[in-house]
Amino acid sequence: MKLFYSPTSPYVRKVMVILHETDQLQDVSLEETSGTPLAPATGLAAKNPLTKVPALERPDGCTLYDSRVICRFLDARADAGLYPSGARGWETQTLEATGDGITDAALLMTYESRLRPEAQQMEAFVDGQWAKIENACAALNARWISHLSGPLDAGQIAVACALAYVDFRHDARGWRKGNDALANWYASFAERDSMTATVPPA
Ligand SMILES: N[C@@H](CCC(=O)N[C@@H](CS)C(=O)NCC(=O)O)C(=O)O
Incomplete structure (x- = not known):
């Protein structure tokens, strides 16, 4: 999987923290992609039409965004229980x-x-x-x-x-x-x- 990310984004950080906590870091490559509403990140629109990070590209499904969806997906993938019932x-x-x-x-x-x-x-x-x-x-x-x-x-x-x-x-x-x-x-x-x-x- 590929994570479109920025090291200063607090939304990306949520995803990174969950990757660490659930031991899935090795399953994700990072692609640094920074933009603003005035200067949207080039190339990101094809993955996330809102041109925001984080976005998680998967080999076997659509690219996921936003951070809440990605966090939920990673939690389910690791069966980590970070979203209790x-x-x-x-x-x-x-x-x-x-x-x-x-x-x-x-x-x-x-x-x-x-x-x-x-x-x-x-x-x-x-x-x-x-x-x-x-x-x-x-x-x-x-x-x-x-x-x-x-x-x-x-x-x-x-x-x-x-x-x-x-x-x-x-x-x-x-x-x-x-x-x-x-x-x-x-x-x-x-x-x-x-x-x-x-x-x-x-
Ligand atoms: N609700 C989104 C917010 C994501 C977001 O706003 N990311 C910022 C970086 S901190 C961004 O990519 N901004 C670029 C833009 O708004 O064009 C999420 O939770 O992922």
Whole structure:
């Protein structure tokens, strides 16, 4: 299988963490493919018409995207149980959506400052995205620590990759403030081999 990837993409990182955790790294070759909405990655549209990474090309089926579909596929392929069934499974998927939502908001903030000419940048839009991240972190801190501290699942991986990306691009905003339990959980999760092996280049 071939993974179209970027080493700084938090969505790709989820996939890489799952490849590490489920011992499937050797089954995937990596093709570095970076693009933005202003400069779409050349060649990627034939694999993913949305021209986004990650995309997973398989020899025996269609190319998969987006990260949630790929994570689910890899979990099923390894029978790893990262998407549990029953009540915990719905929690896992909601947690994964929360992590991805944090990443979506943080990426929009990054695009606003990096892609839009300074005179056209809109502070209220950036603040609105940051408010989503603050709300999500407060909810994770107040209600999700018990789930986050349970057996490894795809929800935890999505949240960890999201918080890592917020640190990577928006560290100065200080998501840890008032969220001690979440900060402690993340500090411990970030020490997993799968996380240390996938730290984005500075
Ligand atoms: N929902 C998608 C988001 C993927 C995504 O936005 N990837 C970014 C890199 S971090 C990208 O490829 N952006 C290029 C673009 O938007 O044109 C997923 O979970 O895979």
